[in-house]
Amino acid sequence: MxxxxxxxxxxxxxxxxxxxxxxxxxxxxxxxxxxxxxxxxxxxxxxxxxxxxxxxxxxxxxxxxxxxxxxxxxxxxxxxxxxxxxxxxxxxxxxxxxxxxxxxxxxxxxxxxxxxxxxxxxxxxxxxxxxxxxxxxxxxxxxxxxxxxxxxxxxxxxxxxxxxxxxxxxxxxxxxxxxxxxxxxxxxxxxxxxxxxxxxxxxxxxxxxxxxxxEANKEMRAKHIGPEWEAAIVRGTEYNTGDGLQIALKAGAARHGDWSGCHSIGTDYNAPKVGDFSKPGDIFKKHSYPLGLLINRDGERFVDEGADFRNYTYAKYGREILKQPGAMAFQVYDQQVRPLLREEYDLEEATAFQADSVEELADMIDVNKEAFLKTIAEYNNAVQDGSFHPNEKDGKGTRGIHPPKSNWALKLDQAPYYAFPVTCGITFSxxxxxxxxxxxxxxxxxxxxxxxxxxxxxxxxxxxxxxxxxxxxxxxxxxxxxxxxxxxxxxxxxxxxxxxx
Ligand SMILES: Cc1cc2nc3c(=O)[nH]c(=O)nc-3n(C[C@H](O)[C@H](O)[C@H](O)COP(=O)(O)OP(=O)(O)OC[C@H]3O[C@@H](n4cnc5c(N)ncnc54)[C@H](O)[C@@H]3O)c2cc1C
Missing domain, CATH: 3.50.50.60 (FAD/NAD(P)-binding domain)
Incomplete structure (x- = not known):
C-alpha cells in the first residue's frame, strides 16, 4: 500500500x-x-x-x-x-x-x-x-x-x-x-x-x-442537550457540527463525558447567530453581571449574580438565561458600577439602554414593568451593610430574598441606570x-x-x-x-x- x-x-x-x-x-x-x-x-x-x-x-x-x-x-x-x-x-x-x-x-x-x-x-x-x-x-x-x-x-x-x-x-x-x-x-x-x-x-x-x-449542529444540540438549545447563538465557528464524533463512533469509539451539557454564556442579544470571522475576538460576551442584577422579561431575578467570581459562574449562567421567557434577560446596573464594567460594554457592538430612572428604563425594554420595579425594590431592601470590594469575594450580600446575591451587593439606586439585553451563546459541547x-x-x-x-x-x-x-x-x-x-x-x-x- x-x-x-x-x-x-x-x-x-x-x-x-x-x-x-x-x-x-x-x-x-x-x-x-x-x-x-x-x-x-x-x-x-x-x-x-x-x-x-x-x-x-x-x-x-x-x-x-x-x-x-x-x-x-x-x-x-x-x-x-x-x-x-x-x-x-x-x-x-x-x-x-x-x-x-x-x-x-x-x-x-x-x-x-x-x-x-x-x-x-x-x-x-x-x-x-x-x-x-x-x-x-x-x-x-x-x-x-x-x-x-x-x-x-x-x-x-x-x-x-x-x-x-x-x-x-x-x-x-x-x-x-x-x-x-x-x-x-x-x-x-x-x-x-x-x-x-x-x-x-x-x-x-x-x-x-x-x-x-x-455545538454548531442544531439537530445534535436539540437531541443531546435539549430542545431549547436550538435557539442558542453559536459563539464560535459554524463548522463544528460533530463530524469527528460521528466518524469515531462509527469506527467503534465509546462516548464519554457530559453529552447533555455544554459551555455557554450570556451574550449580547443581537450577536450574530454564528461566530463572524470578520469580527473575531470575544466581543459579544457580557461578563460583568456579578456587579449588577440579572432580570428576566417577567421582571424576576433567577440566579445569585454574586455567587462567585465570574470565571466560575459565567459558563453555567448562560444556560440559565436560555431557560427564561424568550431565552433572554437583562443585565441591570447603575452609575456606581458602570465605570467598573468590562470593556465589552463600551464597544459599539454592545446593545445598551440608558435612563435616568428605573421606571424609564423599564419602559425602554421588553419587561413586565411592575414586577421589574418590585424586584429592584425588594433587592435594595435586602442589601446588607458591608464594604464593597470588586476584586475579592467581599461577602457583601443580601438577606431575605431568593435567589440571594452573595457578594458585591450594592443598592441599585444611583442614576443613570443601564440595561444590557443578553441571550445564551453556546461555546462548545x-x-x-x-x-x-x-x-x-x-x-x-x-x-x-x-x-x-x-x-x-x-x-x-x-x-x-x-x-x-x-x-x-x-x-x-x-x-x-x-x-x-x-x-x-x-x-x-x-x-x-x-x-x-
Ligand atoms: C467566543 C469564544 C471564546 C472563547 N474563549 C476562550 C478562552 O479565552 N480560553 C479558552 O481556553 N477557551 C476559550 N474558548 C473555548 C475554546 O475555543 C475551545 O475550548 C478550544 O478552542 C477548542 O479547540 P479545538 O481545537 O478542540 O476546536 P476548534 O478550535 O473549534 O477547532 C476545530 C476545527 O475542526 C474543523 N472541523 C470541523 N469539522 C471538520 C471536519 N469534518 N473535517 C475537517 N475539519 C473539521 C473546524 O473548522 C476547526 O478548524 C472560547 C470559545 C469561544 C467560541
Missing part, C-alpha cells in the same frame, strides 16, 4: 495544529484537513480571548514564556503561585467533582510543560492585566490562576500555529471535510475526505481527530469520546482503536456543568501534543513491523 502521509489531522484549531506540530517534530509526514475555507480557518480557537490556564510557580515561571518581561516590570507584579493541585481543585470544584480524575490530572500536570513547548514553537504570550489583575500598593496583583493570554488573542494564536506548521512543512488542505476512516485488518488504511464536491481517499496510517464538538491519558481513542471496554487519536473539544470527560476559564485551549494543547506523540509512536511501530515482514 502506498501511504502518502503518516498522519492526517482532521481540524485546524488549536488542538489540531498542536497535534500536527507534535507529530511533525518527530519526523512524521503530516496533512491537516480544515473543513472551512482559509479565511475561516482556526475553529473556535480563533474566536477566543486567548486566555490559557496552566499551573505555575510564581513570576519566574511566567517569565519563561514571557521572556520579554523586564526586571522592572516583574518587580511591580504580585503573582501568587498556582500549583498543579490548585488547578486540579479548581477544575474539580467547578465540575462538581465529576471530571475524569485521570484526564484531569493529566491536563493540569502537563499544562506547564505544554505551554513552554508552545512557546518553543513560536507562540507568544502576554499578561492579561486588564481582566486578571488589580492595582494596589503600587503593584499589580494577579488573581484567579489565569494571568496569561496568547499575544493578539485567538487570532494571534492561530496565525502563529499556522506559521509554525508551514515552517515545519505540514500540508494543510482547506475546504476539506473529513468524512470517514477506512480500516483493514483492524488498522486504519485511509481517510475519506470531501473536497471540491469530490470524495477523495487519502492513504494514511494514523488519524488524529480534532474537529471540535457539535462537553460530550466527547472516551480517550486514554495519551489521547488514544478507546472502545467501550477501554481498548485503543489502532491508529486513532483525538484532542481538544472531542475528548469527553473533562468538563461537566461548567469549566474553569482558559482550560479549553490548555486541554487542546496538552492532548493535542500528546496525540501527536502517540500517533508518532504508533506509526513508527507499524512501519517497523512492515519492514521486518
Amino acid at each position: 502506498s501511504v502518502k502521509y503518516d498522519v492526517v489531522v482532521a481540524g485546524a484549531g488549536n488542538a489540531a495544529l498542536c497535534a500536527a506540530i507534535s507529530a511533525r517534530e518527530t519526523g512524521l509526514s503530516v496533512l491537516v484537513l480544515e473543513k472551512a475555507p482559509k479565511h475561516k480557518r482556526g475553529g473556535n480557537s480563533y474566536f477566543t480571548d486567548g486566555a490559557i490556564r496552566f499551573a505555575y510557580n510564581g513570576i519566574d515561571d511566567i517569565r519563561k514564556i514571557i521572556p520579554e518581561m523586564t526586571d522592572e516590570e516583574a518587580a511591580k507584579i504580585n503573582m501568587p503561585s498556582y500549583h498543579v493541585d490548585d488547578y486540579y481543585n479548581d477544575l474539580m470544584r467547578v465540575n462538581n467533582n465529576k471530571s475524569d480524575p485521570s484526564l484531569a490530572r493529566q491536563l493540569v500536570s502537563r499544562s506547564f510543560e505544554t505551554i513552554t513547548w508552545m512557546h518553543s514553537h513560536g507562540i507568544s504570550f502576554e499578561l492579561n492585566y486588564k481582566n486578571q489583575s488589580f492595582e494596589g500598593d503600587g503593584k499589580f496583583h494577579f488573581w484567579g490562576g489565569l494571568p496569561v493570554k496568547t499575544h493578539n488573542i485567538g487570532m494571534g494564536l492561530i496565525k502563529s500555529l499556522n506559521k509554525r506548521a508551514e515552517e515545519l512543512g505540514i500540508d494543510i488542505w482547506y475546504e476539506a471535510r473529513a468524512l470517514d476512516i477506512k480500516k483493514e485488518n483492524d488498522r486504519i488504511t485511509a481517510i475519506e475526505v470531501e473536497k471540491g464536491g469530490q470524495i477523495v481517499s487519502i492513504p494514511v496510517h494514523s488519524v488524529i481527530l480534532a474537529c471540535g464538538g457539535f 462537553f460530550g466527547g469520546l472516551l480517550a486514554s491519558i495519551d489521547a488514544e481513542v478507546l472502545t467501550a471496554d477501554a481498548t485503543p482503536i489502532n491508529g486513532l487519536f483525538a484532542a481538544g473539544e472531542m475528548i469527553g470527560g473533562l468538563f461537566y456543568d461548567n469549566y474553569p476559564g482558559g482550560s479549553g485551549l490548555m486541554s487542546g494543547a496538552v492532548f493535542g501534543k500528546l496525540a501527536g506523540k502517540s500517533a508518532s509512536r504508533y506509526v513508527k511501530t507499524i512501519k517497523t513491523e512492515e519492514t521486518t515482514l
